[in-house]
Amino acid sequence: MKIKVCVNGQWYEKFIDIRISLLEFLRNELNLTGAKECCLVGECGACAVLVDGVNVNSCIYLAAWADGKNITTIEGIEKNGKLSDIQESFIKNGAVQCGFCTPGLIISSTALLNKKSNLTKFEIRRGISGNLCRCTGYQKIINAISEVDKNKCNKNEQ
Amino acid sequence: MYQLKSYTETNSIYQASEILINNENAMIIAGGTDVLVKMRDLKKSYIDKDLVGITRIKELNEIYKDKEENIIIGSCVNFTKLEENEIILKNIPILAKSSSLVGGPQIRNMGTIGGNICNGVTSAESASVLFALNAKLEIENINRKKIIPIENFYIDHAKVLLKQGDILSKIIINKKDYEGFKGVYFKFAPRNAMDIATIGVSVMLKEKNNKIEDIRLAYGVAGPIPLRAKNTEKLSINLELNEKNIDIICDNVLKETNTRNSWRASKAYRDNLIKVFTKRAILNLIGVDYEN
Numbered sequence: 001m002k003i004k005v006c007v008n009g010q011w012y013e014k015f016i017d018i019r020i021s022l023l024e025f026l027r028n029e030l031n032l033t034g035a036k037e038c039c040l041v042g043e044c045g046a047c048a049v050l051v052d053g054v055n056v057n058s059c060i061y062l063a064a065w066a067d068g069k070n071i072t073t074i075e076g077i078e079k080n081g082k083l084s085d086i087q088e089s090f091i092k093n094g095a096v097q098c099g100f101c102t103p104g105l106i107i108s109s110t111a112l113l114n115k116k117s118n119l120t121k122f123e124i125r126r127g128i129s130g131n132l133c134r135c136t137g138y139q140k141i142i143n144a145i146s147e148v149d150k151n152k153c154n155k156n157e158q
Numbered sequence: 159m160y161q162l163k164s165y166t167e168t169n170s171i172y173q174a175s176e177i178l179i180n181n182e183n184a185m186i187i188a189g190g191t192d193v194l195v196k197m198r199d200l201k202k203s204y205i206d207k208d209l210v211g212i213t214r215i216k217e218l219n220e221i222y223k224d225k226e227e228n229i230i231i232g233s234c235v236n237f238t239k240l241e242e243n244e245i246i247l248k249n250i251p252i253l254a255k256s257s258s259l260v261g262g263p264q265i266r267n268m269g270t271i272g273g274n275i276c277n278g279v280t281s282a283e284s285a286s287v288l289f290a291l292n293a294k295l296e297i298e299n300i301n302r303k304k305i306i307p308i309e310n311f312y313i314d315h316a317k318v319l320l321k322q323g324d325i326l327s328k329i330i331i332n333k334k335d336y337e338g339f340k341g342v343y344f345k346f347a348p349r350n351a352m353d354i355a356t357i358g359v360s361v362m363l364k365e366k367n368n369k370i371e372d373i374r375l376a377y378g379v380a381g382p383i384p385l386r387a388k389n390t391e392k393l394s395i396n397l398e399l400n401e402k403n404i405d406i407i408c409d410n411v412l413k414e415t416n417t418r419n420s421w422r423a424s425k426a427y428r429d430n431l432i433k434v435f436t437k438r439a440i441l442n443l444i445g446v447d448y449e450n
Contacts, residue, residue, distance in 0.1 A: 001165070019159045021194075041195045043352060048264055054238075057264045060194040064165050065211070108263065129351030130262025 003067040007032065008076030016063050023047045023058035025066065026073060034074035034103045045131030048104040049073045055111035057130070074103035077110060085148045086110055093144035097135035105131045109145045117156075119149045160197050161205040167214060171325055174212050175299045179323035184208040186325065188234050189268040191261070192277055213270070218327060221245055229336065231329040233272025237283075238263070240271060250331060252341030252360065256287045259345045262352050272326045275311070278318040278383070281355045285312075285384040287343050289376035290360035292335040296328040305330065312383040339364050339372070340443050344435045355379055356423045357431040361439040368444075370394050375407075380415035380432060387414040404440050408433040 004013045007030060014029060026032045026049070035058055036046035042060040049058045050072040077084050086109050089095075096102050105128060112119070112127035119127070124145050125138075133141065163183065168174040178184045185207040187193045196204040212218060218234035221243050229249060231240070240246055240257035247254050260266050260274075260283045274282045275295070285308075293308045300323065311319050320326065341362040347353035358378030364371040373394045375387040390410040397403045417428035441447075 017159070018165045019162055021160065024159065040198055042191055042261075042265060045262065045264060054267050055264050056267055060190055060198075061268070062160070062165065062190065062194070062211075064167070065190075065213075067167075111263070126351070127263060130264040 001064055003064065005066045005069060005071060007071045008073060018062075018064060020063045021059055022049065022051075022056075022061040022063050022066050022071070025063035026058060026071070032073050032075050035107075036100055036103060038100070043132070044101070045104040045108060045128075046101055048107040048131065050107060050111060053111070053114065055108055055130075072107075074106055077106060084110070085151070086113065086145065089144040089148045090141070093140050093147065095136055095140040095144040101131060101133040105133065105141060109141075109148075112145070113149060113152070117149055118153050119146070121146070124149075160194065161200065162197065162209055163206050164208045165211065166208070167211045169214055169216075171212075171215060171217070171298050171327055172300055174210050174215070175323050175325055177208075177210050178325075179300060181208055182322065184210050184322075186210050186212055186276075188213055188270040188273040189236060191265050191269040192273060212325065218272070227333040227337075229331040231271060231331070233275075233326045233328065234270045235272075236268060236270050237261075237266035237274075240284075241266065250291060250336050250341065252343050252362070253284065253287050253291070256283045256343040256345070256358075256360070259283055259343075265352075271329060275308070275329075276318055276320065276326055278312060278314075278316040280315065280382060280384050281358065281379045282384070283345065283355065283358065283378075286358045286360045286376040286378035287341075288329065288331075289384050289386050290341065290362045290374045291331050292374070294330040294332070295326055296330060297324050298327045299323040299325065303327075309386070315382040339374075342439045342442050344439055346431050346435060354422070357417075357428055357435065359432065359435040359439055361436065361443065363440065363443045365399060365444065368399050370397050370399060373407075375411060375436065377411075377415055377432065379428070380417050382416075385415065387411045389414055399440070399444050404437055407440070408436045411436055 001018050002015050035049050038044045038046035040059045042057040047057055047059040052070050108128050108131050124142050187209045213234045218232040220232045222230055237257040237260045241254050271284050274284045288308050294305050295311055296305050339362045344359045345355045346357045347355050360376040362374040373391050378384050394407050412429055417425045419425045
């Protein structure tokens with residue numbers, strides 16, 4: 001099957017095997033290995049990407065479904081070689097340890113921050129509840145997201 | 159790589175139904191959060207299938223009120239949309255609430271209400287709520303359209319009333335089934351996300367002068383299929399809403415539920431949860447803060 005898909009701002013037209021997931025398409029066909037392969041059943045969130053701005057697990061998303069859609073992976077989050085606010089905040093707050101969950105968490109945080117601002121701790125916890133991390137214990141991740149959210153709100157007020 | 163034979167994207171119910179009728183091996187896939195997981199597990203009836211995608215069918219993605227103010231929900235509406243939709247939030251917040259408790263954000267972005275019901279599992283978040291709402295289901299195939307009550311849809315664990323070629327297109331909630339009611343859904347699960355319910359309790363209540371005018375008690379994981387405690391509902395009508403009566407109702411519910419032991423929870427624990435959460439739900443609906 002032939003699909004036409006926009007990944008990180010660039011259009012691709014590719015013949016794909018109908019059996020592959022979006023994750024396999026991104027990693028094997030486009031060499032975008034930022035989205036991680038982990039549980040493969042949609043439980044850990046390491047493979048999260050944005051499809052038309054919506055956060056999904058690419059491991060349980062057929063590549064065929066991506067036809068005509070806009071995909072953003074972790075590689076597309078930085079702009080012109082500059083890390084996004086949330087990426088900077090993760091580094092600053094020590095929210096990255098082994099780093100395996102990080103791409104998925106950055107994607108989920110981005111989706112969350114795009115959707116809403118002035119987030120409560122509960123909303124942040126809920127927003128990243130589809131992503132598992134085994135090293136940081138989440139607090140630093142929550143701090144990192146909270147910081148970006150607060151800075152954004154302050155900027156808007158000024 | 160998934161072990162599937164073919165995939166066809168359809169853009170009308172007719173087209174999807176036609177494929178299903180002509181091919182015994184064809185199977186519908188909506189959000190995929192269940193089908194793809196089972197396929198990955200190599201579950202026998204889920205591999206080497208000819209999958210038929212239906213999520214791009216426009217009419218299956220709509221939520222609206224018809225002329226009689228019945229609420230119509232397309233079967234491919236996902237949980238995020240249900241959680242945020244104005245019509246749902248305003249008229250049946252109980253469904254928005256239960257939708258918000260499904261899986262995590264990524265699952266809610268993909269999983270559909272129709273898929274959730276068609277699985278036929280008792281723990282489905284939307285199922286017990288739709289039982290409490292007296293939902294009707296519209297099932298279509300190339301020859302006919304029929305509307306059945308959700309209670310008739312469930313036959314047995316993971317078995318629903320769909321023949322090859324049938325597609326669940328709409329979920330209908332009549333005005334008389336939500337107007338004037340207040341509803342609450344409680345899910346009991348060990349964690350706050352990515353969890354399957356140990357018990358799900360949906361209560362819809364209509365009260366007048368502190369008396370029960372109408373009540374609907376629906377349960378998930380209280381039997382092989384979602385169920386209503388109809389005898390208890392009948393005996394509750396016109397009862398005064400005081401703690402003694404509420405306790406009677408809660409005790410009575412257990413005569414109609416059929417819980418079991420599993421690795422998630424024991425029967426005794428589940429029975430206790432049913433009682434506690436039914437009480438909590440009713441008190442919550444009459445404005446009493448209850449913690450026990």
